[in-house]
Amino acid sequence: MHATIQKPIEDIISFLKPGEKVFVVGCDNCAAKCHSGGIPETERMAERLKKRGVDVVGWSVPGPAGVSLCKLANTKKVFDEQHAAEIEKADSFLVLACGQGLHTVIDATGGGFVHPGCDTIFGGETVSEGVILEYCQLCGECITEFTGGLCPLTLCSKALINGPCGGAKDGKCEVDREQDCGWHLIYERLKAAGKLELMDQYQEPKNFARWSRPRKLNVAPTEATFKSLAGAVTVRNDD
Amino acid sequence: MSNLKDTIEAGKFAVTGEIGPPKGVDLEKCLADAEHIKGKVVAVNVTDLQAAVMRIGSMAVSAKLIEKGIEPVYQLTCRDRNRLALQSDLLSAWALGIRNVLCLTGDHPSLGDHQSAKPVYDLDSVNLLKVASGLNGGHDMSGHELEGKPDFFLGAVVTPAADPIELQIIKMKKKIDAGAMFFQTQAIYEPAQFEAFMDRIQSFDVPVMAGIVLLKSAGMARFMNENVAGITVPDAMIEEIAGVKKADRKKKAVEIAVRIVDKVKPLCQGVHIMPLGWDELVPEIIEQASLS
Numbered sequence: 306m307h308a309t310i311q312k313p314i315e316d317i318i319s320f321l322k323p324g325e326k327v328f329v330v331g332c333d334n335c336a337a338k339c340h341s342g343g344i345p346e347t348e349r350m351a352e353r354l355k356k357r358g359v360d361v362v363g364w365s366v367p368g369p370a371g372v373s374l375c376k377l378a379n380t381k382k383v384f385d386e387q388h389a390a391e392i393e394k395a396d397s398f399l400v401l402a403c404g405q406g407l408h409t410v411i412d413a414t415g416g417g418f419v420h421p422g423c424d425t426i427f428g429g430e431t432v433s434e435g436v437i438l439e440y441c442q443l444c445g446e447c448i449t450e451f452t453g454g455l456c457p458l459t460l461c462s463k464a465l466i467n468g469p470c471g472g473a474k475d476g477k478c479e480v481d482r483e484q485d486c487g488w489h490l491i492y493e494r495l496k497a498a499g500k501l502e503l504m505d506q507y508q509e510p511k512n513f514a515r516w517s518r519p520r521k522l523n524v525a526p527t528e529a530t531f532k533s534l535a536g537a538v539t540v541r542n543d544d
Numbered sequence: 545m546s547n548l549k550d551t552i553e554a555g556k557f558a559v560t561g562e563i564g565p566p567k568g569v570d571l572e573k574c575l576a577d578a579e580h581i582k583g584k585v586v587a588v589n590v591t592d593l594q595a596a597v598m599r600i601g602s603m604a605v606s607a608k609l610i611e612k613g614i615e616p617v618y619q620l621t622c623r624d625r626n627r628l629a630l631q632s633d634l635l636s637a638w639a640l641g642i643r644n645v646l647c648l649t650g651d652h653p654s655l656g657d658h659q660s661a662k663p664v665y666d667l668d669s670v671n672l673l674k675v676a677s678g679l680n681g682g683h684d685m686s687g688h689e690l691e692g693k694p695d696f697f698l699g700a701v702v703t704p705a706a707d708p709i710e711l712q713i714i715k716m717k718k719k720i721d722a723g724a725m726f727f728q729t730q731a732i733y734e735p736a737q738f739e740a741f742m743d744r745i746q747s748f749d750v751p752v753m754a755g756i757v758l759l760k761s762a763g764m765a766r767f768m769n770e771n772v773a774g775i776t777v778p779d780a781m782i783e784e785i786a787g788v789k790k791a792d793r794k795k796k797a798v799e800i801a802v803r804i805v806d807k808v809k810p811l812c813q814g815v816h817i818m819p820l821g822w823d824e825l826v827p828e829i830i831e832q833a834s835l836s
Contacts, residue, residue, distance in 0.1 A: 462652055462654075462663075463622075463623075463649060463652060463663060463665045463668075464663075464665050465649060465665065465668040465669075466668055466671075467668050467669075467670035467671065467715065467718055468668075468670070468711065468714060468715035468718060469711060469712075469715065470649040470669075471649070471701060471702075471703040471706065471712075471730060471773055471774055472649075472651065472652070472773050473706075473773055474771075474772075474773040474774075475707070476707075479651070479652060479655065479773060480652045480654050480655070488711065489708075489711070492708065492710075492711045501710075501714075504714050505714060505717070505718070507670065507674070507718060507721065507722065508670075508671075509671075510627065510666065510667050510671045510675075510685070511666075513666070
């Protein structure tokens with residue numbers, strides 16, 4: 306999921322000009338799970354803004370339940386069928402979702418002007434109710450086959466790919482002594498699995514061309530094409 | 545040519561020192577530190593934004609040492625440069641007369657004085673060694689041929705007291721395979737532990753220089769024990785330095801260093817003395833430990 310956290314209300318207020326008519330948008334998937342932009346938070350944001358004198362013309366968390374704001378066709382349909390009049394009045398949209406959802410609102414409103422109501426912080430795993438941890442950088446070239454499924458680009462604060470730096474102490478990272486050294490975790494995991502020899506293998510420098518921005522993915526049921534500065538890569542899933 | 549390389553290859557015990565470039569352009573103190581050890585050590589390491597604190601660069605200070613007839617070991621970290629800058633800086637260093645390079649990961653920016661800096665780490669230290677070896681071989685990391693190639697003596701670091709040591713040794717082996725020609729270690733205070741480490745790497749055919757950091761005070765020892773990875777100053781040694789008057793600390797620091805050097809000398813191919821500003825004491829250590 307895309308982990309998000311709301312911006313402080315003072316920052317949000319500072320984005321809005323006096324008299325600006327605002328429509329508030331949330332997301333019923335990731336932002337709902339992060340309590341940054343689900344139905345209760347979006348409704349509450351509308352109230353918090355009104356309380357501070359902002360002209361809120363409406364709010365929406367496009368359904369059906371659990372659907373992501375970033376599904377453009379659905380969001381556009383909900384906006385057109387349920388909120389056309391309010392959206393017509395709006396000068397801008399405050400989006401309580403990730404950066405993808407933010408752009409979806411631009412597309413769904415034919416180029417509407419948006420304000421980010423959240424900071425998008427990482428792609429994460431919900432490890433328990435209320436705790437979201439980061440395990441992947443979306444780098445475009447997964448190397449975890451050699452690290453027991455643990456990503457050193459994420460778990461090592463220096464993103465080292467050939468083993469730890471000399472800074473770990475008692476298995477903790479030099480950056481934060483509360484945080485596990487990612488390479489210590491990888492070592493323990495490979496050792497327990499009897500696969501420590503995987504660590505002997507030299508890892509070539511990352512191909513950052515696959516981590517270029519912006520990237521593009523075209524998908525069909527049996528074929529996908531990923532396009533980055535490293536070129537277009539097409540794979541099939543039915544051979 | 546590298547005197548450090550020649551010394552090690554001739555089977556002579558090698559001694560290196562170290563200076564830390566200042567924040568600013570006044571090099572008087574730092575070059576005076578190097579003058580203290582000129583002729584006493586075979587080469588002097590020049591640290592690269594040590595502790596992730598912004599300073600004048602290690603390449604400029606290395607070049608200044610060359611002007612003074614002192615051979616530098618140019619320290620180069622992966623923290624601040626991507627692969628273009630690392631390779632370009634290596635070529636520039638060669639053009640300035642630098643022959644020894646110590647390839648390092650680099651302390652994380654969050655430990656220094658520009659904590660919001662973007663950490664680069666485009667390459668890691670193993671990658672850097674491999675890339676530098678490639679430059680020595682006449683090609684860049686994309687395989688393009690160089691017009692004139694360097695011939696660096698490439699070094700790396702290892703922490704003999706790291707826990708788990710197996711993880712350090714796996715990486716050390718990768719560094720050797722990637723082209724490391726010599727190693728300098730993190731500070732050694734427990735020769736027995738160093739001996740155990742040297743036993744474990746017996747099959748590695750690579751020269752190791754034991755790191756000697758002058759113990760300046762009990763406070764410094766406790767700070768390192770708490771904060772610096774791979775350094776353990778034994779309690780007895782802390783009591784020893786705590787037990788002398790401030791005026792006698794330098795004498796005691798020399799005495800402790802000489803004792804450690806005496807113990808590690810038969811185990812390795814050299815020592816790397818990091819005086820942390822007490823460079824004027826290095827000649828005494830060299831003399832008392834019969835290293836000259």
